[in-house]
Amino acid sequence: MQHPGARLRNRYAIVGVGQSEIGEVPGSTSLGLLTTAMKQAIEDAGLTNRDVDGLITRGPDDIYCHHQRMGQRLGINASFSTSTDNGGASQILSVALACMAIDAGLCETVVSGFGRNTWSRKNQNDATRMRGNIVPQSQEENEFEPEFGYFGAPATHAFGARRHMALYGTTREHFGHIVVTFRDHASRNPCAQKREPLTLEKYLAARLIVDPFGLFDCSLVTDGAGALVITSAERARDLPRPPVYVGGFGFRNNLRGWFYDDHMVDTAAQQASRQAYEMAGLGPQDVDCAQIYDCFTYMVLTQLEDYGFCIKGEGGPFAASGALSLGGALPTNTAGGQLSEGHCEGMLQIVEAVHQVRRDRPPDRQVQDCNVAVVSGHGGNTVCHSSLLLQRTP
Amino acid sequence: MNQSYAKPLPVPSEESKPFWEACRRHKLRFQRCSACGQFWFPPSNVCPECLSDTWEWALTSGRGSVFSFVVFHRVYHPAFRDAVPYPVALIALDDGPRFISNVVDCAVEDIRVGMPVEAVTVVERRHARPGQGAALVVAMDALGKAVDARERATVARLFRGFLDQDLVVSVADWPDRQAYATRLAWAVGDGGLAALCREPAELAFFRLHRTYGVMGRPSRNALCWLIRVPRGAGEALRALWSEGAGLLRGAEGFAHWYTFTDEDDPDHFMVVSEWESWAAAHAYLTGPAFELLPGLIAAEAVMEPVVSVPLDTT
Numbered sequence: 001m002q003h004p005g006a007r008l009r010n011r012y013a014i015v016g017v018g019q020s021e022i023g024e025v026p027g028s029t030s031l032g033l034l035t036t037a038m039k040q041a042i043e044d045a046g047l048t049n050r051d052v053d054g055l056i057t058r059g060p061d062d063i064y065c066h067h068q069r070m071g072q073r074l075g076i077n078a079s080f081s082t083s084t085d086n087g088g089a090s091q092i093l094s095v096a097l098a099c100m101a102i103d104a105g106l107c108e109t110v111v112s113g114f115g116r117n118t119w120s121r122k123n124q125n126d127a128t129r130m131r132g133n134i135v136p137q138s139q140e141e142n143e144f145e146p147e148f149g150y151f152g153a154p155a156t157h158a159f160g161a162r163r164h165m166a167l168y169g170t171t172r173e174h175f176g177h178i179v180v181t182f183r184d185h186a187s188r189n190p191c192a193q194k195r196e197p198l199t200l201e202k203y204l205a206a207r208l209i210v211d212p213f214g215l216f217d218c219s220l221v222t223d224g225a226g227a228l229v230i231t232s233a234e235r236a237r238d239l240p241r242p243p244v245y246v247g248g249f250g251f252r253n254n255l256r257g258w259f260y261d262d263h264m265v266d267t268a269a270q271q272a273s274r275q276a277y278e279m280a281g282l283g284p285q286d287v288d289c290a291q292i293y294d295c296f297t298y299m300v301l302t303q304l305e306d307y308g309f310c311i312k313g314e315g316g317p318f319a320a321s322g323a324l325s326l327g328g329a330l331p332t333n334t335a336g337g338q339l340s341e342g343h344c345e346g347m348l349q350i351v352e353a354v355h356q357v358r359r360d361r362p363p364d365r366q367v368q369d370c371n372v373a374v375v376s377g378h379g380g381n382t383v384c385h386s387s388l389l390l391q392r393t394p
Numbered sequence: 395m396n397q398s399y400a401k402p403l404p405v406p407s408e409e410s411k412p413f414w415e416a417c418r419r420h421k422l423r424f425q426r427c428s429a430c431g432q433f434w435f436p437p438s439n440v441c442p443e444c445l446s447d448t449w450e451w452a453l454t455s456g457r458g459s460v461f462s463f464v465v466f467h468r469v470y471h472p473a474f475r476d477a478v479p480y481p482v483a484l485i486a487l488d489d490g491p492r493f494i495s496n497v498v499d500c501a502v503e504d505i506r507v508g509m510p511v512e513a514v515t516v517v518e519r520r521h522a523r524p525g526q527g528a529a530l531v532v533a534m535d536a537l538g539k540a541v542d543a544r545e546r547a548t549v550a551r552l553f554r555g556f557l558d559q560d561l562v563v564s565v566a567d568w569p570d571r572q573a574y575a576t577r578l579a580w581a582v583g584d585g586g587l588a589a590l591c592r593e594p595a596e597l598a599f600f601r602l603h604r605t606y607g608v609m610g611r612p613s614r615n616a617l618c619w620l621i622r623v624p625r626g627a628g629e630a631l632r633a634l635w636s637e638g639a640g641l642l643r644g645a646e647g648f649a650h651w652y653t654f655t656d657e658d659d660p661d662h663f664m665v666v667s668e669w670e671s672w673a674a675a676h677a678y679l680t681g682p683a684f685e686l687l688p689g690l691i692a693a694e695a696v697m698e699p700v701v702s703v704p705l706d707t708t
Contacts, residue, residue: 143410144436146402148496150482151470159484163462166507211465211479256442259484259492264462 005248005279010394012099013236013243016045016229017351022342023193024119025223030059034115035073037225041111042074045229046240049074052229054101054110055081056094058345060118070113079107086253087379088293090114091226091347092386096249098230108231114347115225122221154218154296155210156382160264161298162212167265167313172212174316175297176203179216179339181324182294186336188326188365193220193342217297219338226347228354233394244357247282247372247389250275258382267299268385269306269376276387277308282372284308287389289356289367290330291349293378294337303376304330307387331367346377350388357392400473409437412451422513424490426452435491454490456513461486463497463505481505485513619679621663628661645683647674 018040020033034057042049055078059066066083070076080101084090091114098110145151164170180200186192198216206215236243252271254263277283284307292307294300301315309330310318324332335341335352342348353373355361371393377386406414416423426433427441428448440447463483469475481502486492497505498514623631635653649668656662669675678684 142436143405143407144494146471147404148482148494149401149466149471149474149477149480150494151466154468155464155466155482158464159462162464163507166462208465208467208479211467213464259461 002281003248003275003278005275006281008099008103008246009280010245010247010391011233012102012230012246013233014095014228014246014350014354014390015231015236015239015241015243016041016043016047017354018042018044018113018227019191019344019348019351020115020225022191022224022344022348023220023222024123025117026120026123028117028120028223030063030115030117030225031069031073032115033117033223033225034059034070034113034227037115037227038070038074038111038113041113041227041229044241045231047109047229049076052076052109052111053079054098054107054230056084056097056110056112057081058084058090058094058114060116061085074111076111080110085380086377086384086386087381088295088345089251089253089377089379089384089386091345091350092249092375092377092388093251095228095230095246095350095388096251096386099246099249102230102232108235110230111227112230113225113227114345116344117223118343119221119223152210153382154213156258157296157298158210158213160258160267160302161217161296163262164265164298164302164315165212168316170301170313170316172204172214173200174301174320175212175217176200177320178294178297178300178324179203181319181322182333182337183340185326185334185365186340188362189335189341191342192336192340193222193224194336194340213296213298216339219295219343220340222338222342222344224342224344224348226344226351228347228350242358242392244354244390244392245394247391248276248278248280248387249389250277250279250387251385253380253384255383263383265302266312267302267306267378268383269303269378269387272385272387273307273374273376276374276389280389280391282389282391286372287330287374288370289334289353289373290332291334291353291373291375292332292337293346293349293376294333294339295343295378297339299378300324300332300337303378304332307374307376326365326367334361334365334367345379346375350375353388353390357390359392402471402473407437409439413437416451416453422454422456422487422490423451424454424487424493425449426490433487433489433491435493452490454487454513456487458485458487458490458511458513460484460497460505460507460509460511461492462507465502483511485511619665621665623661623663625661628655628663631663645674645678647671648678 018037020036020040021028025033042052052074053076055067055071055074055076057067057070059069063069067078067081071078071081082097084093084097086093091112094112098112101107101110161170161175177200180198180203183194183198187195187197189195203214203216208214209218230246231239233243233245250272252268252275254260254268256263258264287309290307290309292300292303301319304310304318305312305315323329326334333339333341333349333352334356335348337349338344338346341352353375356367356370357373359366359370371391373390375388375390377388378384404410404414413423424433424435425437426449427444427446428450429446430441430444432441432443433452433454434442441449461484463481465479465481466474466477467479469478474480479502481497483495483497483505484492485495495513497511621631647670649670651665651667654664654666656664667675669678
């Protein structure tokens with residue numbers, strides 16, 4: 001039986017993308033960066049703010065009613081607008097919400113985006129930081145964690161990495177191959193935050209953060225923003241850019257927790273990706289390039305398995321085989337990912353997927369004959385996952 | 395060791411208070427559904443399996459295994475600066491839920507996923523000092539290094555230092571009344587144990603039995619006994635101690651002692667002594683000097699050694 005969501009398959013398209021300056025942008029604000037990215041996306045789509053009647057945003061958690069602030073800055077009165085709260089899984093969710101809202105006749109053209117100034121906030125002088133703590137109160141450590149010295153996202157994901165190593169013989173070298181490959185991709189991306197080459201030796205020699213993660217296993221602290229414009233396939237045909245069709249999307253939120261069942265190894269990506277594949281009528285063998293949410297190296301490794309690119313337990317050898325390189329079997333995070341290009345909670349990876357499907361990257365960055373791109377999103381305290389399949393031909 | 399305890403302390407909510415209260419009494423309790431028997435953690439007001447709102451704080455065996463673990467090298471909190479690299483583990487209890495804890499008494503490089511562990515409460519505190527805290531840390535002990543669970547304590551009594559009022563020790567009674575005294579001890583300031591988790595305090599270790607050290611130092615030869623005197627005769631013992639006479643001074647090989655009064659029973663006391671050698675400790679315990687002690691206090695006093703095995707020196 002066909003997936004019920006197949007009714008939406010390729011009926012909506014991403015028609016514009018934008019991004020702000022990425023990396024270390026002293027003095028930047030998250031709202032300012034996102035305004036830049038959204039303005040660029042609207043212009044890229046050949047539209048104006050008067051054409052936009054939907055707005056779905058995500059920003060730092062301490063900005064109340066974030067979408068209202070953005071609508072005010074961009075002069076948009078929306079028929080449909082909201083701010084999302086699924087962490088790194090939010091950006092693909094915003095694409096799906098846009099498609100569903102347009103499909104329901106609630107609006108016609110949606111801008112979505114994510115912006116942050118995490119690097120600037122971290123590096124502000126103390127007086128400024130006092131006014132805007134880098135960790136919003138809503139994300140401060142919970143009870144039953146700090147008493148035992150358990151802090152931060154690296155440790156949470158490292159629990160999964162350690163268990164994967166114990167169950168399947170995965171090694172730190174396997175993790176290293178992932179970031180070394182992404183750094184090579186970033187070295188070709190003039191907008192990337194980290195472009196200097198990385199070797200496996202340098203990876204292994206770097207200081208440990210939370211073992212088994214070292215410095216290079218962790219994604220970057222970034223100022224930056226990315227944005228998209230989504231509209232119907234019919235309207236897309238009148239716009240200047242080649243439409244990038246939304247073939248399918250899928251979600252799975254293991255809300256009972258990362259520590260429940262074996263969610264840290266058999267992640268929510270399994271169910272989310274299956275849903276997306278079924279909606280799109282595609283399978284892993286159809287994917288030409290992947291943009292995998294890489295908050296930490298291990299998350300790439302386990303998602304390669306969960307998305308069906310290799311079987312469970314073989315993500316390490318698969319990553320070490322060179323498959324993830326531009327020119328490899330599954331070019332992955334072709335702009336550098338969050339480990340090298342910059343961490344905008346997955347939004348830059350959707351932007352990169354759109355460029356790959358449009359085939360408008362320079363030759364040394366372009367995946368040949370790219371027709372189908374998969375994008376993943378992961379976050380919200382490690383339990384939320386979203387999958388997106390984009391394609392060139394409806 | 396007299397260093398202040400600056401690590402984050404539990405800030406119990408109304409929902410989590412029973413968990414921390416149980417820890418303070420060296421017990422590991424989690425919510426268990428009375429309808430379907432499921433354990434859950436962290437605390438909530440209904441069972442996440444069947445949504446029943448009938449449940450209890452059930453005692454667990456404390457036995458389990460390491461589901462996964464990480465080792466912190468980066469200092470996220472200044473109080474852990476001297477602790478790195480330290481392990482943080484997700485523990486899967488055999489008869490309870492999973493929860494975050496630490497692995498103790500095991501070298502970091504020896505920790506393995508799947509390794510069996512047993513819960514111990516680890517001590518760390520004492521001596522009131524404004525701004526410092528006392529907390530109870532639940533930790534896990536590598537199985538095999540811990541005492542057999544069958545000998546698990548059933549009752550804990552609290553003793554307050556007689557000469558040092560800030561020192562409080564818990565002593566566990568064991569089902570078979572032999573061998574092991576207390577797994578840990580701690581001392582708090584004027585607020586007493588009721589406010590343990592938020593108490594201003596200074597840190598010290600006080601662990602008896604086997605590898606336990608006393609007052610933060612490894613103690614190879616600690617001897618502990620309880621003294622029960624007839625009703626009202628406790629004053630005689632207090633007088634002896636107050637005069638500084640002690641009961642041990644002059645004994646061959648004697649090093650230090652700590653004296654305690656049962657918080658709930660003025661005629662019940664405990665003495666912890668340290669000796670230069672186990673042989674000296676054992677000689678005293680089995681010799682005539684020890685047998686004379688009851689006569690010094692009250693004819694019917696009962697002297698009950700609670701640590702009587704050679705201490706593990708590993």
